[in-house]
Amino acid sequence: MKSLALVVLLLLMMTPVVRAAADVVPLPADKQGFGTARSAASPVWFTLGHQGLSEIFFPDLSTPATRETRLLVDGKPGQAYTEPADDRSLTFRQRLRGDGWQAEITYVTDPQRAAVLADVALTARRPVRITVDHVPMKGASEVVSTLPTEPVRHARGTFAVGFGDGVGQAALDRGFRVVAREYARGWHAYLDGLRRPKSADPKLYDMSVMVLAATEDKTNPGASIASPSFPWAFGFDRELAPELGPYALVWPRDLYHVSTAMIAAGDRAFAGRALDFMLQRQQQPDGHLPQNTKVDGTPFWKSVQLDETAAPLLLAWQLDRRDKSTVDAMRKAADYLLSYPNAPFSEQERWENQSGYSPATIASVVAGLVCFADLLQRNGEDAGKYLKAADEWQSEVESWTATSTGPYAPKPYYLRLTKDGNPDAATKYNLGDNNPADIDQRAVVDPSFLELVRLGVKRADDPVIRNTVEVVDQQLKEQGYWHRFTQDGYGETKDGGPWNVPNPVRTYGRLWPLLTGERGEYELLIDQKASAAKRLREIAATANNGRMLPEQVWGGRGTTSATPLAWTHAQYVRLAWSLDAGRPVERPDVVANRY
Known part of the structure; x- marks a missing residue:
């Protein structure tokens, strides 16, 4: 066996990371794996595509520093099959096959420094030449060493992608086995401190919790991104997304869903950090939370979505946070909700491309105000104006x-x-996302109305709720999954081409597994536990071989939408615990008891 030792050193040192230029396009968003060490000393995250390493993030989760790093054999990549190499850590293995050769690569990060390590074992039927193809984001890094080797039939070794002078070499010097053991121990210890529900598939459940934990930035505690991926136009359209956003950003709504899942899993500290991030880093001087922010709290898209301003009010109630600084910040958010023009009209609802009066947004705002009022009253304060509005x-x-x-x-x-x-x-309006014509508002339905039930604002057996369930199923349900709303255009073309706007080609929003989870929570409230358990299995069926859960599915498989989507993994975790409890664990009792 000849040694294969490859070092790709990215000499960033003390210079700032420059984000991608227009000529460097991220890879498809359906990531097959996502990993990082548990330790804060290693601010680097890797993703895996269909041919090897795809984007690596450094020094934070809003900054993709590399595009791809692939093993080439005779100048060509193989096609990879990705799977977890350890069920209880974010260690992944890829099995690559090419013309007359096969290789196995295992990936981890060094818990002590910003380096990704890949352990390679290759076998070929003929002598082949091995190289590493490394593509940094333009201006972000410099490759100082790659390795063409003499032709070999067998090779075993490790290559590293390190950020900083000598970092990659230092990781290699420790040895892959030592680093991989330390990496795995960190995740094993994390899972050992949590619970596991009886209802879930244990392997997918553990993966989901680890993915959620991995989406938290290490420099900015509490900042959890939506997905480490750049689907469709967000990867290639620099006018639409000049900085490769927006999934690698922090959305208060997604952060709330992830936090409630983590509370259910037993990681209340994660949710506490998330609440602090919302109120200390994201909240604006007037009290509202922006549509999304970078991991340092800088607003990125700045539209107002009232449900996101209500999110910290709901999360604080879940955590019973009544300290003065938290209450003072929440008061600003609650007062903003009351003073917003024509509230609860919202500039955008939870699908983000329309203004109006939304059942889902109103549910969040009402529940948020009632939860905040409860915290005030338990502190001995008057909450009359908030309850009156609610x-x-x-x-x-x-x-x-x-x-x-x-x-x-x-x-x-x-x-x-x-x-x-x-x-x-x-009243007619245009749905956007390449819809060709305006549509009567009475013809557009959405499963999101179930927020009214899940948050305790309406009874599950309310006749209008039941009527809407029937209508939504007739219009939007397919194979156990649901579309977001009538004629949703946020998705791929008929032949699987990418979404972009404006686009003369019609695009189609596919099916969202997280909506399946929300239906399961509703079914628990109408005493349909068997159906709710089926919903959990339907979400699980959308996982790819790396156990990553997608944003959208079509034909029973994940599309090239954002994968892994933290919200989908959170919904899986939360529904599993809800099944064990026999009720939605996130539903605030104080709201349900009032209404």
Whole structure:
């Protein structure tokens, strides 16, 4: 066996990372693996694509520093099959096959420094030449060493991608086995400190919890990104996404869902850090939280989504946080909700491309105000104005958003949203995302209305809720999964081409597994536990070979949408614990008891 020792040293030293230029395009977003060490001393994260390492993030999770690093044999890559190499750590193995050769590569990061290590074993039927193809993001790094070797039939060794002078070599000097053992021990110790539900697949559950933990930035505690991927136009359209966003950003809504999943899993400290990040780093002087931020809290997209401003109010109640600084920050958020023009009208609802009166947004705002009021009252403070607004909005949500004149049923059903608070009006709007024509608001439905039930704002057996379940299933359900809303265009072309806007080619939003999880939580409330358990299995069925859960699926498989999506993994974790408990574990009792 000849030695294969490859060192790719990225000499960043003390210079800042420069984000990608237009001529460096990220790889497809359906990542097959995602890993990092548990330790803060290693601020580097790797992703795995279909041919090897895809983007590596350094020095934080909003900064992709490399595009790809692949093993080439006679100048060509192999096709990789990715799988976990250890069920209880984010150690991944890829089996590559090419013309007359095969290789096995195992990936970890060095817990003591910013370096990714890849252990390689190669066998070929003929002598082959081995090289490493490394593509940094333009301006982010410099490759000072790659390795063409003399032709070999067998090779075993390690290569490293290190950030900083001598970092890669220092990781290699420790040896892959030593580093990999330390890396695995960190994740094993983390899982040993948590619980596991009876209802979940243990391997997928452990992977989901580790993925959620790995999405937290190490320099900015509490900042958890939506996904370490850049789907479709967000990877190649520099006008739309000049800095390769927006999934590698922190969205208060996604952070809330991840945090409630982590509370259920037993990692309350994660949720506490997330709440602090929301209120100390994301909250703006007027009290609202922006649409999303970088991991350092800098606003990126700045539209107002009222459900995201309500998110810390809900999370604080889950954590019973009533200290003065937290309450003072929450008061600013609650007062912003009350003072917002025409509230609970929102500039954007949770799918982000429309303004209006949304059942889902109203549910979050009402529940958030009631939760905040409860915290105030337990501190001995008056909460009358918050409860008054919550009660008024709860009583009006049907009149604002449930139509009796729509095309799908003679009985009232909830709409995705109304533009004017008049659900019986034939008001038209354009859905965006390459939809060619305007559509009557009464013809657009959305499973998100179930936020009203999950957050305790409406009863599960409410007749309008039941009517809407039937309508949504008729219009949006396919094979146990749901579309986001009628004629959703955020997805791929018919032949699988990427989404972009503007785009003369029609694009189609596919099916979202996280909505399957939300349906399962609703089914627990109407005493359909068997159906809820089936929903958990349906989410699990969308995992790829690396156990990454996607944003969207089509034909039973994940698309090239954002994968892993933290929200999907969070929904899997939370539904599993809800099944064990027999009720949705995130549902705030104080809201349900009031309404």
